[in-house]
Amino acid sequence: MLRIGRAPTSDVVLDDPLVPLHHAMLELRSPPLLRDLGSFNGTYVSGQRVTAIPLWRGDVVTIGSSTYRWDDAG
Secondary structure: OEEEEOOOOOOEEOOOOOOOOOOEEEEOOOOOEEEEOOOOOOEEEOOEEEOEEEOOOOOEEEEOOEEEEOOOOO
């Protein structure tokens, strides 16, 4: 499991004022599950606000002002 947020103890640290200390979790399973942790600004996958969603190759993930493409590389 990977913790995503602004906290320095996060596994993925995003230094962005739009990102709370604890923004989201990525559960490394098959398929991976991205879970928003109740953030005010939300977590978006391919333009849709999500609470929890499996990720598939090519999905576009937006957290705060950062955008990433999930490539499913293991």
